[in-house]
Amino acid sequence: MVNLTIDGIKVSVPEGSTILQAAKEVGIKIPTLCYHPDQSVKANCRVCVCEVEGNRLLQAACSTPVTEGMVVKTRTPKVIEARRTILELILSNHPQDCLNCPRNGNCELQTLAEEYFIRDIPFEHKVRGLAKDTSTPAIVRDPDKCILCRRCIEACSVTQSVYALGLEDRGHEAMVVPTMGKSLMDSPCAMCGQCIHACPVGAITENEQLDELLAAIADPDKIVVTQIAPAVRLAIAEEVGMKPGEMPMDVFVAGLRQVGFDYVLHTNFTADLTIIEEGNELLKRLNEGGVLPMFTSCSPGWINFCETYYPDLLDHLSTCKSPQQMFGALVKTYWAEKMGIDPAKIYSVSIMPCTAKKYEATRPEMQDSGYRDVDLVLTTREIGRLFRMSGIDFTKLEGAPFDSWMGKYTGAGVIFGATGGVMEAALRTVYEVVTKEELKDVNFTAVRGMEGIKEAEVDLKGTVVKVAVAHGLSNARKLMDQVREGKSPYHFIEIMACPGGCIGGGGQPITKSNAQRQVRIDAIYAEDESCEIRKSHENSEVKILYDEFLHEPLGHKSHELLHTHYHPKNKKYL
Amino acid sequence: MAEEMRIVLRNYGKIDPLKIEDYIAQGGYKALEKARSMDREALIEEVKKSKLRGRGGAGFNCGQKWSFAYQAQADQKYVVCNADEGEPGTYKDRLIMENDPHTLIEGMAICAYAIGATKGYIYCRGEYPHLVDVLNTAIKQAKEKGFLDGFDLQVRSGAGAYVCGEETALIESIEGHRGEPRFKPPYPPSEGLWGKPTIVNNVETFANIPVIVEKGADWYASIGVPSYPGTKVFTLTGDINNKTFFEVPTNTTIRELIYKYGGGIPGGKKFKAVQIGGTSGAFIPEELLDTPVAFDNMAAIGATLGSGAVFVLDETRNIVDVVTRIAKFFEHESCGKCAPCREGTARMHEIMSKLNSGKGSAKDIETLSRLGRVMSYSCLCGLGQAAPAPVLTTIQHFKADYNAKLV
Amino acid sequence: MKGYKEIIASYADVPGGIIEAYHAVQKELSYLPEEAIFEAAKVFNIPVSEAYGVATFYSMFSVKPRGKNVIRICESAPCHVAGAAEVVAALERELGICMGESTPDGLFALEFTECVGQCQATPVITINGKPYLNVSPAKVPKILAEYK
């Protein structure tokens, strides 16, 4: 242990700790901008500077290791003047249009400007006037707002190993740019949106499409039908000031009705359906010597990544569409027919934890219903905004049930939202289908949690199936390289593009740490526990769907509506 | 009055730099032989005792730095020569490498032996392409003569970035990255090139080593000012009669440099200011000219010795104009990694331009002072920390020039 | 003239050798075309975004096509007070282009530089790295003639 004094308070911390960590121990908050708890130290914003006795130079708290007997002062006039001047410098080159900024109220720079009493900035306000990058349907970059903390670069290259973002030029001309200074669409960007979470300010956001929803709701000829993804319900609470999982499902449904959705259905329904289709696909591949390991295909960020970096392995991907797209294809066919609604009038909106799904919905192949299967994808954050706009007090709102035929779900569908969830749900079903025996313990805890790569073995009455789960694309890359080298020991691999799975998706409430992701994961498994039915094949509405419409898993209709194919992306700017 | 004394330039004009035989004939590579016969710790002790301090600007005790790298446990250590020489007005390292490349190589080889390094790099600025050939030829000759057994020495080029003179940026550049400084600690002697213990020394620092080893620490420590002994090479530019270089003991005063060696100001004009140490140095007025050039003496008057550039301005020069140009230098050369330097250098240039064009106010000068003060202790590396020095020292000593330009 | 692939390949075994490789490519092509940056990324096994970041960091590298003979004019304080601005004006006049531009015939590019370490004889310009000392407007035509 190392002993030091911070603002007169004595503290002992483990060797190798930084001043920032030591200060936190004794309840002293030091401001930061480039610091991120799950990333490497960057020390480039300099707002965390402190005085250390015996040093003329101020020391960055985030990068300076503590030493025995160190005397640190975090709020002397010299320190305060330095921090304020640095903030003024950053702001003098910043649009300062907080009032119409997507991060208004949730911006680290804005918060510091408030805390540090920024008023008359002595420097000329001069913004670079760079164009926004709106080249993708999912992610929008506003480089004028970038404060060059480089957190997005680390998210994209280290966490995701996509390497879509890098630096261009130097000094005052320096910029964060997609590969080769081209647009994001030309870069290998997987549209996972992890850079959005990493960004302390409003320089990267989702493509905001709330206006399109408001127009559809206002249009009397449109029947607005929505599906909610499993991870959204847990996190939406955070958008209206509650804890993850604190908003009951039926209250969420009622809220969506209040803001103008005509029918509220659940993506969990097609999550259960995915399990039936994908489970059978796996069994078919196992029995008929198909391409193995099979990869899950419900994470469109992962699909983009695979098409970009592993085009040679596309055969390994399950042909199942993501639950969102299965839902989209069914809502304008099966559901419309059952409800007696003209599918042309249906405006199908999905509420997703994901930015990549905005892109997925626009893929040309995603119109198997004869229409655009999903008309609009909104993120959890966008729905949060809509809720705040609506003025609803969710603690007082009375719950309401989902609408019929595609609203029922099981615990297996719920856990799709967390890393390992698809695998666990699949195992619950595959086990019973193969062994014809009831699964005693439905909890496959080995595949749960924030560990980057998890593995398990399941004995299906003699056939041992080896499975692996990866979340975050750099973990995916490790498993893919193994497959490419022919050394993969697995039969089935689940991959989610985002750390933690969809609960950490690019469209979720701004997520500052992996610890925050873990809280959401806990809420997911708590909900699973509370479900009466926890296996996909026991979903009664799914059974009806097969009886009346699909007839059998992997059947003709399934192929037409629920399965897809993949294309190498041939990106030039890899 | 001190006389010119050539240690690092001892062979200047006396040998054909491309002939190792010439160097050997002057006693070259004897020191290396002697060093290698010494115990490593004793060798480092000797360098420490000479009180040789880095000639690259920071003035760190050379032997002490070596002892950190010596003590570090690692499977690989490196010796790196900082030949980036980016301070405007400085060309002393070029002189050494052009005229006596072997003294640098010998100094590096001694260091390699002392700390236990088997690999070395000379990082030569991209503006000196001709020196790459000179150095490679010299290295080849030294290899052939067997002086570099167990020490693999290579030359690497910069590509136009002043900041790459900063030792960690230089290391990044050798590794093939953008030349952006790392935060410190860790310092290079414990974690440097490719994460391994690394000694980075300036060309002039290394050039002193063979002589110290040969003649002994006591001899060296007795030259010049005791706290910063030895000689220093100065390059004179600006309004000076002898636009050339001198190697003098460190007890030489600034006045001697300008008037004795430099021959004074041309055209019978009066002296106005001198900036020492390169573009990041302080501007010094007439009344401080009797200061010895040694490191601590300079620090005592709020100036730096830096690279040893001596940039003289006569009475006709407008300080604000010159400092505006200097501010542009820093805006252009900031690496852009840290916020106070990236934004601060640009703002400094902006405000200086405003003042220079007669549109500035007293409030602008106040803003400059605060900005400069904050940058000097908040920036990540020495570039941003030193960038305000010319502005702050001219506001201090030449306020009249600023006032004359106010609206 | 060697192709960029060959040039870059010859540095493949140099650790961190991308900067050396870029220098060598520029010697032939005067700038770094996109293809060369791709190739360098591949050879040195780094992401293209990083190879591009390196190419745009150093002032001697250009990712845009430019004239064959690169003229750089030192603007640092010693050259500045020695009259660099007049040299700039003379060069601009003589070549009919502004700083930062290339001549339409592709022969010359005009750029600023900071000190090139020849300050004993200011103002200084370099052409393809070769320094010209004590340059005055009057000397400019003769210097340029060497490259025409």
Ligand SMILES: Cc1cc2nc3c(=O)[nH]c(=O)nc-3n(C[C@H](O)[C@H](O)[C@H](O)COP(=O)(O)O)c2cc1C
């Ligand atoms: C912006 C900046 C530029 C520098 N440029 C040089 C340089 O060109 N040459 C040099 O030897 N040291 C330069 N230094 C100092 C080096 O960081 C380092 O202190 C020096 O190379 C150590 O060698 P020494 O101990 O022999 O002086 C520079 C420092 C900074 C902050």
Ligand code: SF4
């Ligand atoms: S990024 Fe932050 S500081 Fe900038 S405009 Fe948006 S809310 Fe305001």
Ligand code: SF4
């Ligand atoms: S969306 Fe994902 S892949 Fe695209 S730039 Fe952001 S982090 Fe990288």
Ligand code: SF4
């Ligand atoms: S885009 Fe955001 S995360 Fe990336 S460097 Fe800029 S401010 Fe930081």
Ligand code: SF4
């Ligand atoms: S002080 Fe300037 S040069 Fe140094 S790291 Fe910061 S931005 Fe780069």
Ligand code: FES
């Ligand atoms: S948080 Fe420490 S420098 Fe940015």
Ligand code: FES
């Ligand atoms: S100042 Fe121009 S060459 Fe040194």
